[in-house]
Amino acid sequence: MINDFGPMPIANSFRKEGDEDSFRYKLTTSFCEFCKLFQINENPKVEQMFHDAYPFFTSTSKSMVSHFSKFFEKFMPSPVGDSFIVEIGSNDGSLLAQAKNMGFRHLGIDPSGNVVERAKSHGINAICAFFSEKLASEIVSDHGKATRIYAANVICHIPDLHDLARGVRELLAPEGLFVFEEPYLGSMLEKISYDQIYDEHIYIFSGLSVQAVFAEYGLQLVDLEKQGTHGGSMRYVIAHESTTTPSKEMLGILKREKEQGLNTTETYLEFANECEKRKSQLRELLIGLTEDGNRIAGYGATSKSTTILNYCHIGNEIIEYFCDTTPEKQGKLTPGSRIPVISREAAQDKLPDYFILFAWNHAEEIMRLESERMPSSVAWINIIPKIEIVSK
Numbered sequence: 001m002i003n004d005f006g007p008m009p010i011a012n013s014f015r016k017e018g019d020e021d022s023f024r025y026k027l028t029t030s031f032c033e034f035c036k037l038f039q040i041n042e043n044p045k046v047e048q049m050f051h052d053a054y055p056f057f058t059s060t061s062k063s064m065v066s067h068f069s070k071f072f073e074k075f076m077p078s079p080v081g082d083s084f085i086v087e088i089g090s091n092d093g094s095l096l097a098q099a100k101n102m103g104f105r106h107l108g109i110d111p112s113g114n115v116v117e118r119a120k121s122h123g124i125n126a127i128c129a130f131f132s133e134k135l136a137s138e139i140v141s142d143h144g145k146a147t148r149i150y151a152a153n154v155i156c157h158i159p160d161l162h163d164l165a166r167g168v169r170e171l172l173a174p175e176g177l178f179v180f181e182e183p184y185l186g187s188m189l190e191k192i193s194y195d196q197i198y199d200e201h202i203y204i205f206s207g208l209s210v211q212a213v214f215a216e217y218g219l220q221l222v223d224l225e226k227q228g229t230h231g232g233s234m235r236y237v238i239a240h241e242s243t244t245t246p247s248k249e250m251l252g253i254l255k256r257e258k259e260q261g262l263n264t265t266e267t268y269l270e271f272a273n274e275c276e277k278r279k280s281q282l283r284e285l286l287i288g289l290t291e292d293g294n295r296i297a298g299y300g301a302t303s304k305s306t307t308i309l310n311y312c313h314i315g316n317e318i319i320e321y322f323c324d325t326t327p328e329k330q331g332k333l334t335p336g337s338r339i340p341v342i343s344r345e346a347a348q349d350k351l352p353d354y355f356i357l358f359a360w361n362h363a364e365e366i367m368r369l370e371s372e373r374m375p376s377s378v379a380w381i382n383i384i385p386k387i388e389i390v391s392k
Contacts, residue, residue, distance in 0.1 A: 001028050001029070001030055001041065002028075002029045002030055002031055002038075002265075002268045002269060002271070002272050003027075003028060003029040003194070003197065003271075003272045003275060004026075004027075004028050005027040005028070005194075005197065005307060005310070005311045006026070006027065006310065006311060007024040007025070007026060007027075007310070008024060008025060008026070008027035008198070008199070008306070008307065008310050008311075008336070009021065009023060009024055009306065009310065009335040009336040010023065010044055010199055010306075010335060011198040011199050011200060011303040011304070011306040011307070011335060012200075012303055012306075012335070013335045014301070014328070014329045014332040014333065014334065014335060014341065015332055015333055015335075016331065016332050016333070017333060021333075021335065021336070021338070023044070024336075025042050025043070025044050025199070026041075026042050027040060027042070027197070027198070027199075027307070027311075028040065028041045028042065029041065029197060029268075031265055031268045033263065033264070033265060034212075035209060035212045035213060036206060036208040036209040036212055036262070036263055037203055037205075037209045037212075037213070038185055038203065038204050038206070038209070038268065039202055039203045039204070040197060040199070040201070040202055043159060043199055043202050044199050067227075067229055068094050068095040068098070068152065069098055071095065071150070071152070071179075071181075071235075072095055072098040072099065072150075073098070075148060075150070075177060075179050075237075076098075076102075076148075077104075077147040077148050082147070083104055083105065083147040083148070084104075084105045084106070084107075084143055084144055084145070084146050084147055084173075085099045085104050085105065085106040085107075085146065085147065085148045085149075085150065086106070086107050086108075086109065086139065086146040086148070086149045086150070086171065087106070087107075087108045087109065087149075087150045087151065088109050088131045088149065088150070088151040088154055088155070088180075089109070089110055089131075089151055089152070089153070089154025089155075089157065090108025090109060090110045090115075090116075090119060090124070090126055091110055091112075091115045091119070092115045092118040092119050092122075093108055093118070093119030093120075093122055093124035093126060095150060095152065096108050096119070096124050096125075096126075097122065097124065100122075100123055100124055100125075105143065106124070106125055107125050107126070107127065107139065107143060108124055108125065108126035108127070109126070109127055109129055109131050109135070110126065110127075110128065110129075111128065111129060111130045112128070113128045116128040130158075131158070131164065131167055132163055132164075132167055133163050133166040133167040133170055134167075135167065136166075136167035136168070136170040136171040137170055139171060140170060140171055145171065145172065145173035145174075145176065146171050146172055146173060146176055147173050147175075147176045147177075148176060148177055148178075148179065149168060149171060149172055149176070149177075149178040149179070149180075150179055150180065151178075151179075151180035151181075152180065152181050153181065153182060153183070153233075154180075155180050155182055155203075155205075156182045156183070156200070156201050156202060156203045156204065156205060157200050157201070157202060158202070159202055161203070161213050162213075162216070162217075165213060165214050165216065165217040165219060166217055168214075168217075168219065168238070169217050169218060169219055169240075172219075172239075172240065174240060174243065175239075175240075175243060176239070176240075177237055177238065177239055177244075178219070178237075178238040178239070179235065179236070179237050179238070180235070180236055180238075181227055181229070181233050181234060181235040181236065182203075182204075182205050182233060182234065182236075183196045183201065183204060183205075183231070183232065183233055184204075184205070184206070184226070184227075184232050184233050184234040185204045185205060185206040185209075185262060186206060186232075186234075186256075186257060186260060186262060187231060187232025187233070188204055188232070189260070189262070189267065189268075189271050190232070190385075191231065191232065191384055191385040192271065192274045192275060192278055192384070192385070193231055193232075193384045193385070194271075194275045194278070194307065194308075194311075195302075195304035195305065195307045195308050195358075195383075195384065196231070196304060197307055198303055198304065198306055198307045200303060205234065205236070206234075206257055206262045207221065207224050207234065207236070207250065207253050207254050207257055208254060208257050208258070208262060208263055210236050210238075211254070214238055215241075218240065218241045219238050219239070219240060219241065220238065220239055220240070220241045220242070220243075220244070220246070221236060221237070221238060221246070221250065222237050222238065222239050222244040222245070222246045222247065222250065223235075223236075223237035223246070223247045223249065223250050224236060224237070224247075224249060224250040224253045224254075225237075225249070226253075229361070231360065231361035231384065275311075278383075278387065279311060279312050281387050282308075282312050282314075282383060282387055283312050283313070283314070285381070285387060285389075286314060286318050286319075286356075286381075287318070289353075289354060290317075290318050294352075294353040294354060295320055295352040295353050295354070296318060296319050296320060296352055296353065296354045296355075296356065296381075297319060297320050297321050297322065297323065297347065297351075297352040297354070297355055297356070298319050298321070298322035298323070298334075298339065298355070298356050298358050299322070299323055299355045299356065299357050299358060299359060299366065299380075300322070300323075300324060300357065300358045300359025300360075300362070300366070301322040301323075301324040301326070301329050301334055301341045301358070302358050302359050304358065305322075305334065305358040306334065306335045306336065306337075308358070308383065309334060309336065309337040309339070310335075310336045310337060314337060315337045315338060315339065316337070316338055316339045316340070319337075319339050319356070320339075320352060321339060321340045321341070321342050321347070321350075322334060322339055322340070322341045322342070322358075323341070323342055323343065323344045323346070323347035324341050324342075324343075324344075325343070325344060327343075329341045330342060330343050348373070351374075351375065351377075351378050352378065353377070353378065353379065354378070354379050354380070354381050354389070355378060355379075355380055355381070356380075356381045356383060357380055357381065357382055357383065358383070360382065360383060360384045363382075376391070379391050
């Protein structure tokens with residue numbers, strides 16, 4: 001075992017006052033020196049995490065919509081008429097909207113019914129299902145092989161990577177590409193962004209681990225591209241074995257991962273020690289500010305904030321409220337810590353002395369929005385990549 005974050009609720013289980021909030025699982029991590037995977041040891045049933053009330057819609061973030069547009073453009077197949085595009089974990093169809101608008105045959109797959117309905121309302125072809133080898137065979141039977149399979153921030157959610165790899169092998173056309181991106185292990189270790197670890201993130205991938213897992217099924221990692229999303233992500237490009245030459249950039253990144261020690265247990269034990277230090281630093285800062293009579297609120301009731309709040313034992317005795325732009329979270333309480341979530345507009349009437357920026361991976365977008373309406377009397381507390389108070 002590497003980390004022990006203690007008993008943890010489902011990261012997205014925002015509930016109303018009076019609703020039961022008793023489920024907990026033990027959030028611990030481990031590292032496998034054979035396959036190079038860093039993962040959580042226990043994960044809730046997938047049905048507990050992905051359902052008809054899933055509280056996140058990709059389209060709520062303008063920066064992510066823009067990112068997905070560029071993502072699609074870069075890997076867009078040609079010609080249009082001969083191509084079939086599949087997205088695993090398609091959410092509300094923000095990426096596949098590009099395929100629809102250009103006339104590509106396409107199919108989105110997502111296990112949360114509410115986001116699938118949102119996608120379908122915008123004309124996206126989508127089904128509510130968990131991706132599997134069995135489903136891949138059914139899709140091939142109905143639509144043929146996929147020229148492109150896309151996925152963004154969802155492959156780490158799938159417990160059975162072997163079934164996933166077999167499904168991709170079945171669905172992917174002989175000259176096709178499977179392109180996906182995820183929060184990057186190297187960035188997490190560098191920033192000590194332990195909030196990336198929660199129930200949905202069963203794995204935090206590196207190039208070395210992706211290469212090892214897919215090679216077992218005749219699939220080859222052929223390229224790696226660092227991304228700025230989610231505080232540091234990596235884009236992985238997979239092809240059938242011996243169909244594409246691996247890029248020099250990929251080989252360079254794999255070499256650097258070994259130099260960083262991403263293939264040794266000692267690196268992760270050092271990370272665990274740093275997490276404990278950050279926990280103590282954050283609690284000491286917030287308790288001190290509260291004892292001095294300051295009011296503190298959270299900005300961005302993210303999935304990631306659940307890990308920080310529960311690991312650091314921070315509740316409504318320290319944080320008065322969270323503001324968040326997602327209507328599905330407003331009027332509810334943060335998982336485990338039971339802190340009220342309100343809209344940004346409601347927060348304007350009772351601004352705190354300090355806002356903790358939990359949505360730190362969207363800092364640039366948030367600061368641009370808040371540059372005029374936030375008074376200078378409100379200071380920000382950054383928690384990643386380091387804990388610090390920043391005056392406006």
